[in-house]
Amino acid sequence: MSETVRTVSIVDAVYNAIRDRILSGELDPSEVLVEQKTAELYGVARPTAKAAIDRLVHQGLLRRTANKSARVPALTVSDVRDIYFTRTAIESTVVVHLAERHLPLAAADAALEAFDRAAQAGATKGVVDADIAFHQSLVDAVGSPRMRRIYASIIGEAHLCMVLKQTHHLHSPQELAKEHRAIYEAIIAGDAELARASLVAHLDNSVRSIEHHFIEAADA
Structure with a gap:
C-alpha cells in the first residue's frame, strides 16, 4: 500500500521553523528577525527568508512597521481585547449560521477528540493546536472563502493568546475542552x-484570564 507524502517547499520549511519558535516561546516578544540573519540561520537565500x-x-505572528525588520508581537491588554472583540464578531456569526443550517462538522468533532487527548496528557502544544483546529474548522464549515480570509488575518494573534493562556496556566485544558464541547453540542x-x-462566554473567559495575568505581571 502506497502512502502520500506532502512535499514541503523551502519557504514552507523556514516558515514552519520560525512559527514553531514563536509559538513555543523560544522567540521572546519584541525579538527582531532580520532577513539576512534569518537566511544565514537556515541556510537559505534571502528572498526565501523574506x-x-x-x-x-x-x-499576525510577526509585526513589521515601515522600513523596519519584523518582530514578535508583544501583545498588550488593548491588543487582546481587540483580538477577541473581532473573533467574537466573526465566530458568533459562524456558529449561528452552522446551527441554523445543520452543516456537517466532522473536522470539529476530530478537533474535540484531539483536545480531549491533549488535555488528558497535559500536552500544552497539543491543547493549543486542537483549540486552533476547532475554531478554524467552524469557520471552514461555513464554506465562505472571504470569511476564511478575514479569519486568517487574526488567527495568528489569536494563536499567541492561546499559547499565553496555556504556558501561564491561565485556563485549565479540561475546562477549555468542556467549553468547546458545549459550543459544538449546541x-x-x-x-x-x-x-x-456558549461561544461568547468561552471567549469572554479567555479575555478575562489574560487581562488578569497582565495585571498580576504589572504588579509583580
Whole structure:
C-alpha cells in the first residue's frame, strides 16, 4: 500500500521553523528577525527568508512597521481585547449560521477528540493546536472563502493568546475542552442562540484570564 507524502517547499520549511519558535516561546516578544540573519540561520537565500517572514507578518505572528525588520508581537491588554472583540464578531456569526443550517462538522468533532487527548496528557502544544483546529474548522464549515480570509488575518494573534493562556496556566485544558464541547453540542442540536451564548462566554473567559495575568505581571 502506497502512502502520500506532502512535499514541503523551502519557504514552507523556514516558515514552519520560525512559527514553531514563536509559538513555543523560544522567540521572546519584541525579538527582531532580520532577513539576512534569518537566511544565514537556515541556510537559505534571502528572498526565501523574506517570503517566510512576510507570510508570518500577514498572519499576525510577526509585526513589521515601515522600513523596519519584523518582530514578535508583544501583545498588550488593548491588543487582546481587540483580538477577541473581532473573533467574537466573526465566530458568533459562524456558529449561528452552522446551527441554523445543520452543516456537517466532522473536522470539529476530530478537533474535540484531539483536545480531549491533549488535555488528558497535559500536552500544552497539543491543547493549543486542537483549540486552533476547532475554531478554524467552524469557520471552514461555513464554506465562505472571504470569511476564511478575514479569519486568517487574526488567527495568528489569536494563536499567541492561546499559547499565553496555556504556558501561564491561565485556563485549565479540561475546562477549555468542556467549553468547546458545549459550543459544538449546541450547534449540533440546532440551538443557534445557545451556540452563540456558549461561544461568547468561552471567549469572554479567555479575555478575562489574560487581562488578569497582565495585571498580576504589572504588579509583580
